[in-house]
Amino acid sequence: MLTLTNITKSYPGKKNAVENVSLSIPRGEIVGLFGENGAGKTTLMKCILGLHRYQGEITLDGQPLDRRNIEKLSFATSEHTFFPALTARDHREFYADHFPAFRGKRFDALMEFFELPTNKKIGSFSTGQKNQFEVILALCQGADYILMDEPFAGNDVFNREDFYKVLLGILEPEETILLSTHLLEEVSAFIGRAILLHKGKVVADKSMLDLEEEGKDLMTFVKEAYRYKADRVLQALDKLTETEE
Amino acid sequence: MKKKLRDLVPPWPDPSAHLSLCIVGLVLCVLVSFGRFQALLNHAVATLYAGHIGESPLLEGARMKYFAYLICGNDPAYSWYGLPVFAHFTLLFLGAAILAVVNYSNFRNGSKSFYLMRRLPDRWEYHRRCLALPLLTILAGLVLIPIFLGLFYALYLHATPEQCLQPNQWEVFRDSLGCLFLPPIFR
Numbered sequence: 510m511l512t513l514t515n516i517t518k519s520y521p522g523k524k525n526a527v528e529n530v531s532l533s534i535p536r537g538e539i540v541g542l543f544g545e546n547g548a549g550k551t552t553l554m555k556c557i558l559g560l561h562r563y564q565g566e567i568t569l570d571g572q573p574l575d576r577r578n579i580e581k582l583s584f585a586t587s588e589h590t591f592f593p594a595l596t597a598r599d600h601r602e603f604y605a606d607h608f609p610a611f612r613g614k615r616f617d618a619l620m621e622f623f624e625l626p627t628n629k630k631i632g633s634f635s636t637g638q639k640n641q642f643e644v645i646l647a648l649c650q651g652a653d654y655i656l657m658d659e660p661f662a663g664n665d666v667f668n669r670e671d672f673y674k675v676l677l678g679i680l681e682p683e684e685t686i687l688l689s690t691h692l693l694e695e696v697s698a699f700i701g702r703a704i705l706l707h708k709g710k711v712v713a714d715k716s717m718l719d720l721e722e723e724g725k726d727l728m729t730f731v732k733e734a735y736r737y738k739a740d741r742v743l744q745a746l747d748k749l750t751e752t753e754e
Numbered sequence: 755m756k757k758k759l760r761d762l763v764p765p766w767p768d769p770s771a772h773l774s775l776c777i778v779g780l781v782l783c784v785l786v787s788f789g790r791f792q793a794l795l796n797h798a799v800a801t802l803y804a805g806h807i808g809e810s811p812l813l814e815g816a817r818m819k820y821f822a823y824l825i826c827g828n829d830p831a832y833s834w835y836g837l838p839v840f841a842h843f844t845l846l847f848l849g850a851a852i853l854a855v856v857n858y859s860n861f862r863n864g865s866k867s868f869y870l871m872r873r874l875p876d877r878w879e880y881h882r883r884c885l886a887l888p889l890l891t892i893l894a895g896l897v898l899i900p901i902f903l904g905l906f907y908a909l910y911l912h913a914t915p916e917q918c919l920q921p922n923q924w925e926v927f928r929d930s931l932g933c934l935f936l937p938p939i940f941r
Contacts, residue, residue, distance in 0.1 A: 588865070592865070
């Protein structure tokens, strides 16, 4: 269980990027983390990974997150964390050296499935291939909690669909995904829970089963949570037109 | 051995290139220092003789330049030799510091691989890979300098006729310590 208690992160001279966030994410869940740009999704993930200092407490199976258990978390981000000058084969070696639970077979299978070259520098890959490789590394590190921050930004729709299918196919019951994305409709079919952030705070947290029982889809839920005004655009257009007339 | 070296440098394709760079830097510094000291020493010894060294008699009352002055290159007679004998080590140390900065910045170049480095189970791995070789180069330089200082002093004593040796070598050397690495313009 990944537990966040009253996590607050502030940047100098700015309002809190994350404010009093408390969450529990049990093993085996696929959790969607949603929010507008600047809502605090990336900051929250970086706090979990220990890349940011923060106030509050984060524990993994009751233990504070530190060097002893950090390998149980992996991270895929559209900013990319691979070494551009190395090949996929070099990365395989590096990960196997540093992460004892590295899943070599899964790595080979995914590389083959996505037809990624193993002897080419990652820096020479296309954006889509880089994203694929980034996610492959996160999935193969052998982590129990896989954090993904906009991992498919720049991938085409077919490619993303392939990934969702593969993801569902290969994940083991203990593996947990925390996925931050703007592609609500695409991921609604395979996430089990949706957490919504707004201005650094959790504004909604609901399982997809509950949503189903309420007869709502993910998009409706998100719009309600954000109090999205559907007629906002029309009103703005009306005003604009009036001014011009 | 290769694996150990690989763990001391950033995970780039050719880890031995880093080591070669540092070794070449150290060897060049040693060779240049040695060559410069030899030239300064020969020049200083030549001023003791009326003609060719060893063939002609010593000039009356001739005195050898202080060892410290040779090392520091601060004798007005050698103005074009102005740099201290070990000045190139200063450049090497500067180069090593730059290498450390380059190592860190490369983890931000083309991707943010420092995120990965910072969440490795070994807390020091990131800094070790960035700093180990630059620090080892500086350390090697700092070890080589006193060794070569001793060697140069031995050569100085060997090349200088006993009657031309000046007294208080140690005192003058101690007073000149600040000039060991920096050219006159910085003193």
